Amino acid sequence: MSIIDVTRAQPAELQPFEPPPEPLLSMRGVSKAFGSGATRNEVLTxxxxxxxxxxxxxxxxxxxxxxxxxxxxxxxxxxxDSGQITMDGQPINGPSSER
Incomplete structure (x- = not known):
C-alpha cells in the first residue's frame, strides 16, 4: 500500500463577529384581550x-x-393591552402608510 497524495488540513480563517442587524419590526411582551370579567377572552399573550x-x-x-x-x-x-410594538425603533401608535 502506498499513499500518493497527502494534503494537510488548513485551519479555518476566523471571521469577525457581526451582530445581527436591528429588527425592522419588533414586538415585546404584547398582549391583547377582548371583553371583561367572565367574558374576557385573552387573544394574544x-x-x-x-x-x-x-x-x-x-x-x-x-x-x-x-x-x-x-x-x-x-x-x-x-x-x-400591554407590551410595545416598534418599527425602526419607533413605537407604532396608529395606522401609517409606511407599513
Missing part, C-alpha cells in the same frame, strides 16, 4: 417577535386563533 429586513413572516392558525388581531396590531389599527 406575551408575544415577543423580531423581524429584520429581508425576512418573511407567515401567520397561520385555526379560525379564531388571533391572526387578524395580530395583523391589526402590526398595522396600528388596534393597540396592545
Amino acid at each position: 406575551n408575544i415577543n417577535l423580531n423581524i429584520r429586513e429581508g425576512e418573511f413572516l407567515a401567520v397561520v392558525g385555526f379560525s379564531g386563533s388571533g391572526k387578524t388581531t395580530f395583523t391589526k396590531l402590526l398595522a396600528g389599527l388596534e393597540s396592545p
